[in-house]
Amino acid sequence: MTVRTRFAPSPTGFIHLGNLRSALYPWAFARKMGGQFILRIEDTDQERSSQEAVDVIIEGMRWLGLDIDEGPFYQMQRMExxxxxxxxxxxxxxxxxxxxxxxxxxxxxxxxxxxxxxxxxxxxxxxxxxxxxxxxxxxxxxxxxxxxxxxxxxxxxxxxxxxxxxxxxxxxxxxxxRPDGTPTYNFCVVVDDLDMKITHVIRGDDHVNNTPRQINILKALGGIPPVYAHLPTVLNEQGEKMSKRNGAMSVRDYERGGYMPEAVLNYLARLGWSHGDAEVFTQEQFVAWFDLDHLGKSPAQHNPEKLLWLNHHYIQHADPVDLAQRVEPFAKQLGIEYHQGPDWVGVVKLLKDRANTLIEIAEGAQLFYQKNISHDAAQLATHLKPEVIPALQEFMQRFEASDGTQPAIAAAMKETLSQHGLKMPALAMPIRYALFATTQTPAIDAVMALMGKKETLARLQNCLKIG
Missing domain, CATH: 3.90.800.10 (Glutamyl-tRNA Synthetase; Domain 3)
Structure with missing residues (x-):
């Protein structure tokens, strides 16, 4: 028997994580068993259904990597x-x-x-x-x-x-x-499952009450009932059923919010299924491990902090080149001209370990590409104290004479601090503020290596003039 599963959403404009879990599990089971995964659009509610909502569903599945083998099939096109x-x-x-x-x-x-x-x-x-x-x-x-x-x-x-x-x-x-001849939901589902040779129906347990009626109709039509797996409800943080009304975010919100699809898929997989104590795993591992025996029997509760933690993990371990490409759309939204200035991949690599989302990386990258930096005179005076200026000038000379790499910059700073009897913050804070008008930056030697000698020295020299 070839395993054939399906995801059959109603295109009513909003698809949240609980909905997508009902796509993820049948997809994973079909992939694990070498079967087919079918997308069926149950659009008989013409007042609420729209093509835009269908597009949201397909885009969300594509974003998560849930490829389909057949479909989408539309119930409205099967009326005859x-x-x-x-x-x-x-x-x-x-x-x-x-x-x-x-x-x-x-x-x-x-x-x-x-x-x-x-x-x-x-x-x-x-x-x-x-x-x-x-x-x-x-x-x-x-x-x-x-x-x-x-x-x-x-x-x-x-x-x-x-x-x-x-x-x-x-x-x-x-x-x-109905009186106008329009077939009803439970009937259409049975005919579809029969025609599409569905072997396993994996869906939310809000359909349990429909199942006995569907089985009776299916048997009357000469069909063999599929294997049913009714998934417990996904609850929000307050313990209520996840829905738009209860504040659930749509899958588009997560994509626009800078979440990695790998992190969302990993999170969804654990939202009602487990493989021992494994918390972090790839899509390939998930498919290899997935089975129906380890589906949870109790409602799963959405945990935004857990999802954010997973997203941070995937960002930390991402390939810098690939990650830089993913951050580009968010950088464009912020007006960052990342082709002009420090190496874009290098900047993303430097920022990724402290970021929870792709948006946070883009926001951090703004520092490296801003054209006109406005320094607060009082703040500048606070950081650029008279006793620090000689040390800063000496460091600039050592930096200019170095090869500009991070180790060389670190050595120049260490030698300067030793020469003047200062501790790291005494020199690092003025440099940070001179370069970016903020003291919140990644490791300053790595920052200067990315900025390059010319731009770094120009900004430092400018602040010495202002100070």
């Missing part, structure tokens, strides 16, 4: 197929038209609740041997209902929740087509 199946079911007696009006149905539900009964359709229009149906009303367009089995149970071994059994007496005859 659904209607054909409904006609076939009517002909074979698997479904029937129901003329109960909305008013009658509401009255039935109210009476059942008043009697403390479970609200459900009473089978009034269900054809049975020897049963006389009511006269067909002239002013009612019927819905189409599935003839759910009246006895027995629906049983499946859920890969996450274990054995689940639902009595058919708990299920009424599901509406599979």
């Amino acid at each position: 197929r659904y209607r054909t199946v409904i006609a076939q079911m009517l002909q074979e007696g698997l479904a029937y038209p129901c003329y109960m009006s909305e008013v009658e149905l509401n009255a039935l539900r109210e009476a059942q609740m008043a009697n403390k009964e479970k609200p459900r359709y009473n089978g009034l229009w269900r054809p049975e041997a020897g049963k006389t149906l009511p006269p067909i009303p002239a002013d009612i367009q019927p819905v189409i209902r599935f003839k759910n089995p009246l006895s027995g149970s629906v049983v499946w071994d859920d890969a996450v929740k274990g054995r689940i059994e639902i009595s058919n007496e708990e299920l009424d005859d599901l509406v599979i087509a």
Whole structure:
């Protein structure tokens, strides 16, 4: 059997980390088993669905590296197929038209609740041997209902929740087509899974209640139910279900916020699955290790600090050339002309160990490319004290005579400090402020090596004139 999994989102404009986890696990399982991963867009809610939302879904998956083998398939483009199946079911007696009006149905539900009964359709229009149906009303367009089995149970071994059994007496005859002929969600899902030969359905546990109905329809159509794995909900920091309403960030927000897709994928993988104590792993390792047996049975809670920590880890260990390319879009947004000035890769390499996001690297890089530096006279006087000026001048001479490398600069500073009986901050702080009008910089010898002799000496000389 070839494993075939699917991700079937509704394109309603917002896709958060909890949604993407429902794409990550079926993708990983298909890759692990050498199968196929299908993208299906469930866009029957035409009022809320949009192509822009579809684009967000596809872009988010592409950003995480979740490639698809088939699709995207759109349910709205499969309407003829659904209607054909409904006609076939009517002909074979698997479904029937129901003329109960909305008013009658509401009255039935109210009476059942008043009697403390479970609200459900009473089978009034269900054809049975020897049963006389009511006269067909002239002013009612019927819905189409599935003839759910009246006895027995629906049983499946859920890969996450274990054995689940639902009595058919708990299920009424599901509406599979509305009065205008539009097929309903649960019906479309079954036909899609059947046609696309889906073997494993890995999805959120908010679909558990749909599963017994879908299994019954699938069996009626001659299909074999797939393996189901219903994932526990992802909760936000407050313990509520993750949603836009509860402050969840969209996947685009993370991309725009300077997060590495590798970090987000690693984080998502651990948000409901584990492999021993492994916290940090590559996409390749994740696929090699992934299985359904180690999916979590309890709700996972979103931890922004953990995600930020992982992002910092991936930035720290990234290849400087690759990282520099990733930071470029953020540098452009800040107006940094990184092609003019210090070596861009060198600057990124210098900044990456202290950064949590790509944006933080870009913000730190601004210091190296600013054209006009404005020094505060009082601050300059504080750092450029008279007793420090001779040491600074001597250091500038040693620096100019050196080869300009970081070790040579460090040696020049050490010799100057020793000559004048000073400690490192006495010289480093004035140099930092002279170069950037701030004392918050990476290691000053590394900074000067990147800036180069000409620019470094020009800035220092300028400050000596001002001071």
